[in-house]
Structure formats: structure tokens, C-alpha cells
Amino acid sequence: MxxxxxxxxxxxxxxxxxxxxxxxxxxxxxxxxxxxxxxxxxxxxxxxxxxxxxxxxxxxxxxxxxxxxxxxxxxxxxxxxxxxxxxxxxxxxxxxxxxxxxxxxxxxxxxxxxxxxxxxxxxxxxxxxxxxxxxxxxxxxxxxxxxxPLACAVQAIEELTDLHAGDVVLLSGPGPIGMLCLLLLRAKGCRVIVAGTGQDQLRLEMALRLGASIAVNVMAEDLQSIILRETNGLGVDAVVECAGAGASVLSCLNAVKRLGTYIQVGIIGKEVTLPFDTILYKQLKLVGTLAxxxxxxxxxxxxxxxxxxxxxxxxxxxxxxxxxxxxxxxxxxxxxxxxxxxxxx
The missing domain is CATH 3.90.180.10 (Medium-chain alcohol dehydrogenases, catalytic domain)
Structure with missing residues (x-):
């Protein structure tokens, strides 16, 4: 064969x-x-x-x-x-x-x-x-x-975190795992903002069809301004990082509100430099999820x-x-x- x-x-x-x-x-x-x-x-x-x-x-x-x-x-x-x-x-x-x-x-x-x-x-x-x-x-x-792949999303969204209906969530990275996370978040009653790059345009359009409230091309739009506008200046309740990119991680840390939740789903695969004190000063709940x-x-x-x-x-x-x-x-x-x-x- x-x-x-x-x-x-x-x-x-x-x-x-x-x-x-x-x-x-x-x-x-x-x-x-x-x-x-x-x-x-x-x-x-x-x-x-x-x-x-x-x-x-x-x-x-x-x-x-x-x-x-x-x-x-x-x-x-x-x-x-x-x-x-x-x-x-x-x-x-x-x-x-x-x-x-x-x-x-x-x-x-x-x-x-x-x-x-x-x-x-x-x-x-x-x-x-x-x-x-x-x-x-x-x-x-x-x-x-x-x-x-659904199992990967289920562990991240349903088992390791405590998200609720009405929560505003930033999902960065509209790949297959990200979109499965989107389906689960929408089923829970969360309002989801999906972020991607210009290369993700087709996937961002699909995210809207699958229930995202807003889809943001971070190469053409100011993600942080949109986040502040959509959350009355507070930041999102939770972020789900599925892109596995250093720039995405930084954007997610900036977008999440104080006492919010940061969920790392994507594998970055290399060292990144980040303002790690952000986790302390915002008193974030930080969750990593492996499969x-x-x-x-x-x-x-x-x-x-x-x-x-x-x-x-x-x-x-x-x-x-x-x-x-x-x-x-x-x-x-x-x-x-x-x-x-x-x-x-």
C-alpha cells in the first residue's frame, strides 16, 4: 500500500x-x-x-x-x-x-x-x-x-480554564485549533474577538461565519484600540493564544484585563523576549495546555x-x-x- x-x-x-x-x-x-x-x-x-x-x-x-x-x-x-x-x-x-x-x-x-x-x-x-x-x-x-484536534481545544477551553457566558475573549490565531476553540467559546456564550495577520484573511472571514463577533487583521488595524473600545477600556476577560508567535503573545498580554486569564495553546518553538512582569502587575491566571x-x-x-x-x-x-x-x-x-x-x- x-x-x-x-x-x-x-x-x-x-x-x-x-x-x-x-x-x-x-x-x-x-x-x-x-x-x-x-x-x-x-x-x-x-x-x-x-x-x-x-x-x-x-x-x-x-x-x-x-x-x-x-x-x-x-x-x-x-x-x-x-x-x-x-x-x-x-x-x-x-x-x-x-x-x-x-x-x-x-x-x-x-x-x-x-x-x-x-x-x-x-x-x-x-x-x-x-x-x-x-x-x-x-x-x-x-x-x-x-x-x-477537537480534544486539544476541549482541554484548553473546557477543562483547564473557568470561562463563562458573557465573557469577552480574544482568540489570536485562526488556524484549525483556534477555530475549534472558537466553536467551544461560542457554545459557552462568550463574545469572541478573533485576531490574525493578512495571510489569515480567508480564515478571518470564516471566523465571522463561525460566530466571532469581530475579526481583526492586525497588520491593517490597531488591535489594542479595538480591544479597549469593545471592553470599555478594561481589556478582555481572557485571551486564547493559538498562533504560537512572539508578537501574538505580547499582544495577548497587553489585551487581557487585570485579574484576567491567559491561555497558551500555540507552540512557539523558540525563545521569545516578553515583559514577564505584566503577569505579576495584572495578577493574571496563566494556563498552558498540551494536547x-x-x-x-x-x-x-x-x-x-x-x-x-x-x-x-x-x-x-x-x-x-x-x-x-x-x-x-x-x-x-x-x-x-x-x-x-x-x-x-
């Missing part, structure tokens, strides 16, 4: 090559035919070799599919089930303090699909039963493929069942895996929001 593989270390070195089909573990294994696989910023980082990876490795970790084989001890899913998959627990010890509490992201030996072990930009994957969540027929497989936990997935599956979020509107492109380079470029140039790959020979 074909797969999109990081074939060796270094920038680039991603090719569409033949790999063998994975083998389903005889006891707790589940083999899945991939139906939709979303391109994530992490895939771009692996391509550029700015995120730790272990080549040769098949990329892709946001996906859904249909079960085609199960091991003898598997009980929760069966052949034919339509499923979402938690890709982040592909390799964990299961015994450390963090694993036992469900915070697998902090396991010292953890490796996730798409960078640490083979991922979903191919036809079949093999995983453990505990990674798999069966879904009812009314949940589309496209929606199911958004489960993992998700086991309890997050329980909530995500409930959200998929309840169909309350406009997840399908996040999907802007669907391309065959043979056109993966075009799909990656769409993401690099921010010409789409969520770009899906589907398997073709």
Missing part, C-alpha cells in the same frame, strides 16, 4: 512510497481502514524537521476509519464499526504517575502516531483497542477525523454524539493522498482551514 513517509532525518525527505500493510495484534489489536486523515501543523513541522520524529515514519495522526479486523480479546469494537482514534498513546508505559492519572502526554517514553510510530497517511493502520472509539452512524467520518488527556476524550466523544458543534464547516479541502504536496502547500499558505487526505492507489 502507498503511504506518505518521512524517509530520513532533515528538512523535507517526505515521499509517497510503498509500505507493507500493518499486522493486527492477535489479542487487543484493531486494524482500521483509514477514510479521512487531516493535515495538522505537526505534520508540517515533521516535514520541516522542526518537531521530533523517528524516520522512516508514516505521517498523519488526525483520522477516522472503519474497523476491518480485531484481535481475540477485543470487546468494545467490532468489524464494520466506524471509529475515531486517539493517536497520542501509541507508545506509553502505562505505569508512571502521569499514565495512571490519564495524563499520558507527560509519559517519558510516549510516542504518538505520525511522528513516533507510523501514522494515518496511508490505507490501513493497526492500533490497540483502548485507542479506539466507536461512533453512531449519524456522526460522519469527516467529523470523526476532527476528534483529535489532551484520557478524560478529555470522554468529553470529545460526548460532543460528537450530541452534534452541537458545526465541525463540518471546518473542512475546506478534500484531496487524494497522491496530491499530498498540493495539500501541504494549501496548509503552508493558509489557503484552507482543515485539509483532508483520502487514500488512492
Amino acid at each position: 502507498k503511504a506518505i513517509v518521512k524517509v530520513q532525518p532533515g528538512a523535507g525527505h517526505v515521499k509517497r512510497v510503498d509500505i507493507p500493510e500493518p499486522i493486527c495484534q492477535p489479542d487487543v489489536g484493531v486494524k482500521i481502514e483509514v477514510k479521512f486523515a487531516g493535515i495538522c501543523g505537526t505534520d508540517l513541522h515533521v516535514y520541516h524537521d522542526t518537531f521530533k520524529n523517528y524516520p522512516p515514519v508514516t505521517l498523519g495522526h488526525e483520522f477516522s476509519g472503519v474497523v476491518v479486523e480485531v484481535g481475540s480479546a477485543v470487546q468494545r469494537v467490532k468489524v464494520g464499526d466506524r471509529v475515531a482514534v486517539n493517536p497520542s498513546t501509541a507508545v506509553v508505559c502505562g505505569q508512571c504517575e502521569y499514565c495512571l492519572q490519564g495524563y499520558y502526554m507527560f509519559c517519558s517514553i510516549r510516542r504518538g502516531m505520525g511522528h513516533g510510530v507510523n501514522g494515518a497517511f496511508t490505507k490501513y493502520v493497526a492500533v490497540r483497542e483502548d485507542q479506539v472509539y466507536a461512533l453512531p452512524d449519524y456522526v460522519s467520518l469527516e467529523e470523526a477525523a476532527l476528534a483529535e 489532551h488527556s484520557q478524560k478529555t476524550w470522554v468529553r470529545v466523544i460526548k460532543l460528537l454524539h450530541q452534534q452541537k458543534l458545526a465541525l463540518a464547516e471546518m473542512i475546506t479541502h478534500r484531496l487524494p493522498m497522491s496530491r499530498w504536496e498540493e495539500a501541504f502547500e494549501l496548509c503552508e499558505q493558509k489557503q484552507g482551514l482543515k485539509v483532508f487526505l483520502t487514500y488512492d492507489e
Whole structure:
């Protein structure tokens, strides 16, 4: 079968090559035919070799599919089930303090699909039963493929913070995770101001369609003036930084009011210089959030069942895996929001 593989270390070195089909573990294994696989910023980082990876490795970790084989001890899913998959627990010890509490992201030996072990930009994957969540027929497989990025947003907005209806929130960075945070904030009854750069113009327009009150191009408008105007000079109740850029972090610190909440979602990936005393003088609640936990997935599956979020509107492109380079470029140039790959020979 074909797969999109990081074939060796270094920038680039991603090719569409033949790999063998994975083998389903005889006891707790589940083999899945991939139906939709979303391109994530992490895939771009692996391509550029700015995120730790272990080549040769098949990329892709946001996906859904249909079960085609199960091991003898598997009980929760069966052949034919339509499923979402938690890709982040592909390799964990299961015994450390963090694993036992469900915070697998902090396991010292953890490796996730798409960078640490083979991922979903191919036809079949093999995983453990505990990674798999069966879904009812009314949940589309496209929606199911958004489960993992939705989990990142759920932890940030629903689990680690205390936001309420009526709060005014600045969301900086209208990428896929940012837009999922927007959907959750709107569902809570928050008023959301979304900020991005000129390159984000298409995404800023989409943010308005998805419920943002205001969308600000920070290259053409004065964000701080708008914030003060919209909050009677106080600043926003909370900021959600999803851009992962030093300039965005500084803008967010300036925008949040005294006794407000700062939530860091985006990965900056390098050192930045900031007026750190701002946190002290404003007495801010500062929250960092890394992906998700086991309890997050329980909530995500409930959200998929309840169909309350406009997840399908996040999907802007669907391309065959043979056109993966075009799909990656769409993401690099921010010409789409969520770009899906589907398997073709």
C-alpha cells in the first residue's frame, strides 16, 4: 500500500512510497481502514524537521476509519464499526504517575502516531483497542477525523480554564485549533474577538461565519484600540493564544484585563523576549495546555454524539493522498482551514 513517509532525518525527505500493510495484534489489536486523515501543523513541522520524529515514519495522526479486523480479546469494537482514534498513546508505559492519572502526554517514553510510530497517511493502520472509539452512524467520518484536534481545544477551553457566558475573549490565531476553540467559546456564550495577520484573511472571514463577533487583521488595524473600545477600556476577560508567535503573545498580554486569564495553546518553538512582569502587575491566571488527556476524550466523544458543534464547516479541502504536496502547500499558505487526505492507489 502507498503511504506518505518521512524517509530520513532533515528538512523535507517526505515521499509517497510503498509500505507493507500493518499486522493486527492477535489479542487487543484493531486494524482500521483509514477514510479521512487531516493535515495538522505537526505534520508540517515533521516535514520541516522542526518537531521530533523517528524516520522512516508514516505521517498523519488526525483520522477516522472503519474497523476491518480485531484481535481475540477485543470487546468494545467490532468489524464494520466506524471509529475515531486517539493517536497520542501509541507508545506509553502505562505505569508512571502521569499514565495512571490519564495524563499520558507527560509519559517519558510516549510516542504518538505520525511522528513516533507510523501514522494515518496511508490505507490501513493497526492500533490497540483502548485507542479506539466507536461512533453512531449519524456522526460522519469527516467529523470523526476532527476528534483529535477537537480534544486539544476541549482541554484548553473546557477543562483547564473557568470561562463563562458573557465573557469577552480574544482568540489570536485562526488556524484549525483556534477555530475549534472558537466553536467551544461560542457554545459557552462568550463574545469572541478573533485576531490574525493578512495571510489569515480567508480564515478571518470564516471566523465571522463561525460566530466571532469581530475579526481583526492586525497588520491593517490597531488591535489594542479595538480591544479597549469593545471592553470599555478594561481589556478582555481572557485571551486564547493559538498562533504560537512572539508578537501574538505580547499582544495577548497587553489585551487581557487585570485579574484576567491567559491561555497558551500555540507552540512557539523558540525563545521569545516578553515583559514577564505584566503577569505579576495584572495578577493574571496563566494556563498552558498540551494536547489532551484520557478524560478529555470522554468529553470529545460526548460532543460528537450530541452534534452541537458545526465541525463540518471546518473542512475546506478534500484531496487524494497522491496530491499530498498540493495539500501541504494549501496548509503552508493558509489557503484552507482543515485539509483532508483520502487514500488512492
